[in-house]
Amino acid sequence: MAQDRGDTTLLLDVQRLGVEYAAENGTVKAVNDVSFTLRRGEILGLAGESGSGKSTLAYAVARLLRPPAAITQGQALYYPRVDLDVARYTQKHKRQQVQEILPEAGMALDVLHASDRQLQYLRWNEIAVVFQSAMNALNPVMTIGDQILDVLHTHRPGMDKQARQARVDELLRLVGISTDRQHSYSHELSGGMRQRAIIAIALALNPELIILDEPTTALDVVVQREILTELLRLRKQLNFAVIFITHDLSLLLEVADSIAIMYAGRIVETGSRRDIYRHPRHPYSYGLLNAFPSLVGPKRKMYSIPGSPPDLRNIPSGCAFRTRCPLAFSTCAQHLPVLLPYQEEEQATVTATVACHLYNPAYREQAPALKEIEQAYASAEKQRRRS
Numbered sequence: 001m002a003q004d005r006g007d008t009t010l011l012l013d014v015q016r017l018g019v020e021y022a023a024e025n026g027t028v029k030a031v032n033d034v035s036f037t038l039r040r041g042e043i044l045g046l047a048g049e050s051g052s053g054k055s056t057l058a059y060a061v062a063r064l065l066r067p068p069a070a071i072t073q074g075q076a077l078y079y080p081r082v083d084l085d086v087a088r089y090t091q092k093h094k095r096q097q098v099q100e101i102l103p104e105a106g107m108a109l110d111v112l113h114a115s116d117r118q119l120q121y122l123r124w125n126e127i128a129v130v131f132q133s134a135m136n137a138l139n140p141v142m143t144i145g146d147q148i149l150d151v152l153h154t155h156r157p158g159m160d161k162q163a164r165q166a167r168v169d170e171l172l173r174l175v176g177i178s179t180d181r182q183h184s185y186s187h188e189l190s191g192g193m194r195q196r197a198i199i200a201i202a203l204a205l206n207p208e209l210i211i212l213d214e215p216t217t218a219l220d221v222v223v224q225r226e227i228l229t230e231l232l233r234l235r236k237q238l239n240f241a242v243i244f245i246t247h248d249l250s251l252l253l254e255v256a257d258s259i260a261i262m263y264a265g266r267i268v269e270t271g272s273r274r275d276i277y278r279h280p281r282h283p284y285s286y287g288l289l290n291a292f293p294s295l296v297g298p299k300r301k302m303y304s305i306p307g308s309p310p311d312l313r314n315i316p317s318g319c320a321f322r323t324r325c326p327l328a329f330s331t332c333a334q335h336l337p338v339l340l341p342y343q344e345e346e347q348a349t350v351t352a353t354v355a356c357h358l359y360n361p362a363y364r365e366q367a368p369a370l371k372e373i374e375q376a377y378a379s380a381e382k383q384r385r386r387s
């Protein structure tokens with residue numbers, strides 16, 4: 001399916017996506033009615049506790065889900081680059097096939113309904129995924145140089161040997177690995193170097209979108225910072241967009257342009273990095289922001305949100321977070337909150353949305369006053385500082 005785009009900066013437009021896993025003891029509703037957009041060159045951070053559906057969402061968008069996962073609804077409109085070098089791709093496919101694969105300039109492909117041939121093109125050329133475990137992502141019996149050559153060999157068969165080798169050298173230099181390390185195997189590299197090698201492979205075909213699933217979790221904080229700084233530099237240079245998945249919101253505050261917070265398979269808050277850092281609105285975002293030691297600003301104390309996330313086979317009615325929320329009121333059990341724009345009085349444009357009845361004017365009468373919310377946040381913070 002192809003759709004027209006009015007806005008040339010738009011890269012991905014996900015609408016009402018739903019994903020379920022059929023399990024023996026019930027259906028796991030892993031992603032529920034999720035919508036978001038991503039612009040070219042934007043870094044979108046997806047944060048949320050383990051099991052909130054972050055990976056499922058990202059893998060659905062890359063069409064990497066396998067049974068028992070099933071996409072139940074929605075669309076993921078992907079806009080291939082306008083200045084697409086079709087000649088590059090015709091090295092492998094006949095021009096007529098290319099026309100079958102790609103929509104006309106300015107039109108979108110619905111990734112969720114793309115044909116095998118379209119998916120073959122989208123993967124690596126347009127969308128590259130870096131999986132959770134760097135160790136597992138690399139082939140232990142191939143040198144890192146050979147692994148990059150392999151991707152080029154498969155996807156750029158028209159490229160001659162010399163050009164491929166030059167590209168390997170270029171990619172390694174780009175990610176800060178000295179070219180003589182191309183003959184190393186993954187076990188001969190440090191965790192940080194392995195992660196750089198994986199990023200080099202992901203960049204091999206110059207994709208427009210890179211999905212990074214917890215890319216730095218296994219690394220120590222200093223190396224994490226190095227990799228993220230590198231990523232920001234590369235993004236500036238190459239202008240790829242990133243969906244960055246992590247349970248650690250403080251990491252996103254360093255790198256993401258915009259942040260979406262997930263809880264029980266839904267996005268419960270979105271905003272710019274600044275919005276979320278300065279003023280998280282959803283009580284869950286607030287808990288998440290304070291649950292991890294921050295890499296920026298004054299060090300926050302470590303503590304966790306009380307209770308645990310719900311079983312996704314049996315999600316509580318109304319707001320799924322209400323059972324753990326210190327600010328829940330009667331409406332929260334009755335109505336499902338939807339994402340609504342949240343505008344600060346002094347701000348001219350709306351950059352944030354929140355799915356919480358506390359901020360819905362329709363429930364203002366029943367909800368605690370916003371002033372009380374501020375006070376509740378402040379006293380919770382004080383209490384935690386004392387403990």
Ligand SMILES: Nc1ncnc2c1ncn2[C@@H]1O[C@H](COP(=O)(O)OP(=O)(O)OP(=O)(O)O)[C@@H](O)[C@H]1O
Nearest residue numbers: 021023028030049050051052053054055056057312
């Ligand atoms: N193959 C599967 N079969 C059944 N349920 C699954 C399967 N894979 C994932 N799930 C469930 O789907 C939900 C969402 O999982 P997902 O991995 O997307 O969350 P996440 O936020 O990325 O968590 P993590 O950070 O731990 O990877 C969880 O409840 C998980 O148990």
